[in-house]
Structures are given as C-alpha cells and as structure tokens.
Amino acid sequence: MARAEKGQVDADLGGGVIKQRVARPGQGKSGGYRTIILFRRGERAFFVYGFPKSARDNIDESDERSFKELARALLSASDEALAALVGEGESVEVRGDEHA
Numbered sequence: 001m002a003r004a005e006k007g008q009v010d011a012d013l014g015g016g017v018i019k020q021r022v023a024r025p026g027q028g029k030s031g032g033y034r035t036i037i038l039f040r041r042g043e044r045a046f047f048v049y050g051f052p053k054s055a056r057d058n059i060d061e062s063d064e065r066s067f068k069e070l071a072r073a074l075l076s077a078s079d080e081a082l083a084a085l086v087g088e089g090e091s092v093e094v095r096g097d098e099h100a
Contacts, residue, residue, distance in 0.1 A: 001045045004037070013064055016040055016071035022050075034058075038071040046074050047094075 003009075004018060011019040018039045021029040036049040036059065048067060049059075059067070074082070085091040 001037070001039075004039055004045070005041060007041075009039075013067070015068035016075045017064070017067045019059075036067055038067070038074055040075050044075055046071075046091075 004020065009018045010021045013019060016038050018037050020035050020037060022033040022035055023029045024032040031053055033050055033052050034056075035047060038044075038046040038048055048070065049063075077085075082091070086093050
C-alpha cells in the first residue's frame with residue numbers, strides 16, 4: 001500500500017476502489033497479478049480480490065459495481081464493526097508493521 005499512499009495508483013476505478021499491479025517474482029508487473037483494493041488514503045485499505053493477468057484480462061462492470069458497493073460499506077464502517085468482522089472470521093486483519 002506504500003505506492004498507493006504516495007499517490008501511485010495503477011487504476012482508480014472510483015468510489016474508493018483501486019487496481020494495483022503486482023509483479024511476479026523475478027518478473028515485471030505487466031504480466032503479473034492484478035489486485036483490487038478498497039482504499040481511503042491515510043485511513044484504510046482492504047485487499048478484496050487478486051488474479052493473475054494470464055487468467056483474466058480485467059474485471060467486468062458487474063464486478064466493479066459490487067466492489068464499489070462493498071467499498072461504501074467497509075470504508076465507512078466503524079472500528080467496532082470491522083473488529084466484529086475479524087472476530088467472526090469474516091475478515092483477516094493485516095497490519096503494515098507485521099512481517100511474515
């Protein structure tokens with residue numbers, strides 16, 4: 001998310017939905033992966049979907065609408081509501097300061 005925080009967004013789909021390219025190990029981004037992220041700069045980011053470019057060119061309009069609806073809900077959700085999603089196993093929290 002560091003690139004997005006710096007304003008380096010590969011595609012801004014609007015409504016808090018961005019698409020970022022991710023390189024395959026040892027290769028460039030053009031043939032790598034695409035990720036859909038619900039994003040509000042300086043506040044929140046939710047990874048919601050990823051796919052290899054070799055398997056799918058892009059998301060369709062229906063997918064984009066669904067992601068925008070989800071962005072409206074998640075980006076405006078309270079911290080308590082988000083904690084409940086994590087507690088129920090519906091989401092997994094990943095903090096930027098954690099390393100695998």
